[in-house]
Amino acid sequence: MRHDTIERSVNLMMVLIILAVSIGGLVELIPLMYSSEANEPAEGIEVYSPIRLAGRDVYVREGCYNCHSQMVRPFRSETERYGPYTTAGETVYDRPFQFGSKRTGPDLARVGGRYSDAWQRLHLQNPRALVPESTMPTYAWLEDRPVDPELLTAKLETLQFLGDPYTDEQIASAAAEVEGVSEMDALIAYLQGLGTNRRNRR
Amino acid sequence: MPAFWHWFIAIGTVVFIIWCAWLISWSAKQGPQNVADEDLVGHKWDGDLEEWNNPAPKWWLYLYFITIIWGVGYLIAYPGLGAFEGALDWSQHNQYEAEMAAAAERYDPIYEDFAAMEFEELSRHPEANQLGASLYASYCTTCHGSDARGAAGYPNLTDDDWLWGDSEAQIVSTIANGRVAVMPALAPALGGDEGTANMVRYVRSLSGIEEADSGAASMQPMFVALCSACHMADGTGNPMLGAPNLTDDVWLYGSSSDAIMTALVHGRNGVMPAHGDLLGTNRSKILAAYVYNLSAAERQAD
Structure with missing residues (x-):
């Protein structure tokens, strides 16, 4: 068979290209789906509570990942500033994970508990009030938007269907839990829980 | 990961590399080396522009072979083939641990020496203060x-006014364990809007911002009853509880009537997060000494 034959047949060439490029995926990606390190929650990792799940979705919707990564890399310069490096087992309930690829702002993988709730609120309302040189946009309007209980219930049901260990009781009580909760409250609850499963280093 | 997948990765990778090597050497032998008419590729541009069907140049092929040799060497040296850990015994985790161990060996003695110093002396040590300044900048x-100089709700550290005390133990504890202030909402107990407004004026009169009118002055027994447990009867505060001194001109949330009203109606819960886990004992002390030194100028002026 000469390359002439392949080059003159679009279908044959397509099949061979797919075969060639899929080897990498087959070897690198598929085994990971069966890796316990990547599939099973790390110690201390639980499914997001309903209010934190709502906050996570605000985080994703507002594109926070455009400027904030959520992955502490295994270098001393990172762990000194942020805390222990991120492991795959810590992101099993993130759909999709928020590793991010760009840091205009700091990494947020372990921001939980680093600042008070009041700090987070004021900072979201006006970042310049606390960090004068900050280029972060303001998100004051999140305060005026209530969390949608119906949407949240539907999300929880979907995640349960996908295999996240939510109990029926948790889903049933979710709507009541977010009554009167603003998107700001939910986002702060989400941030305050980030990475708190691992902290002690010294 | 089950052993099957380790073998899947290892065999898949090796077979694919061998296949690549075969494909490149096979295709290098293809194609005519002569220039007969039927060996034109068959395209024709601008009426007479045609192309010979020649093999790829040798240097191009060698690049492929070099890539394959590099890949084989890499897979022998580093972990890549399933469970095989590589001849160099390298792993991301080991590299991180080695980096941390090297840093600990280099820097820990420096921190230990400074942390062993007496607090006042440490706070005046220029090199310790450089370390303290960089810790301050990070955290x-x-x-x-x-x-x-802080912000509304976040104390100014350059003045000699200390909410939670200025001893070594108190500052280190503030940094390492954090602080949570508990100013409760008091409006109902103060007797609604009028009582709260009077108390605002009384509090402002304590530091002489405004004269106590008759309504405000009458709040003094109420202040003793409700506020003195933390702020003391004379309003000078209590560092054990983080209760501010109300008689000075330092105001954490501002001295305006509105700010004081907010405190009385909604309470205040200032939080200093704990940093002990991040800093450890030695760095907490160095940072505490740096913070203490920030107000040295004002302390000497007093």
């Missing part, structure tokens, strides 16, 4: 500001 500026 403290987001709330207390890069000039350490």
Whole structure:
């Protein structure tokens, strides 16, 4: 068979290209789906509570990942500033994970508990009030938007269907839990829980 | 990961590399080396522009072979083939641990020496203060500001006014364990709007911002009853509870009537997050000494 034959047949060439490029995926990606390190929650990792799940979705919707990564890399310069490096087992309930690829702002993988709730609120309302040189946009309007209980219930049901260990009781009580909760409250609850499963280093 | 997948990765990778090597050497032998008419590729541009069907140049092929040799060497040296850990015994985790161990060996003695010093002396040590300044820049500026003058709700660290005390133990504890202030909402107990408004004026009169009118002055027994447990009967505060001195001109949330009204109606819960886990004992002390030294000028002026 000469390359002439392949080059003159679009279908044959397509099949061979797919075969060639899929080897990498087959070897690198598929085994990971069966890796316990990547599939099973790390110690201390639980499914997001309903209010934190709502906050996570605000985080994703507002594109926070455009400027904030959520992955502490295994270098001393990172762990000194942020805390222990991120492991795959810590992101099993993130759909999709928020590793991010760009840091205009700091990494947020372990921001939980680093600042008070009041700090987070004021900072979201006006970042310049606390960090004068900050280029972060303001998100004051999140305060005026209530969390949608119906949407949240539907999300929880979907995640349960996908295999996240939510109990029926948790889903049933979710709507009541977010009554009167603003998107700001939910986002702060989400941030305050980030990475708190691992902290002690010294 | 089950052993099957380790073998899947290892065999898949090796077979694919061998296949690549075969494909490249096979295709290198293809194609005519002569220039007969039927060996034109068959395209024709601009009426007479045609192309010979020649093999790829040798240097191009060698690049492929070099890539394959590099790949084989890499897979022998580093972990890549399933469970095989590589001849160099390298792993991301080991590299990180080695980096941390090297840093600990280099820097820990420096921190230990400084931490062993007496607190007052440490706070005046220029090199310790350089370390303290860089710790401050990493961990403290987001709330207390890069000039350490704070913001509304976040104490100014350059004055000699200390909410939670200025002893070594108190400052270190503030940094390492954090602080949570508990000013409760008192409006109902103060007797609604009028009582609260009077108490605001009484509190302002304590530091002489305004004269106590008759309504405000009458709040004094109420102040003793409700506020003195934390702020003391004379309003000078209590560092054990983080209760501010109300008789001075330092105001954590501002001295305006509105700010004081908010405190009385909604309470205040200032939080200093704990940093002990991040800093450890030695660095907490060095940072505490640096913070203590920030107000040295004002302390000497007093």
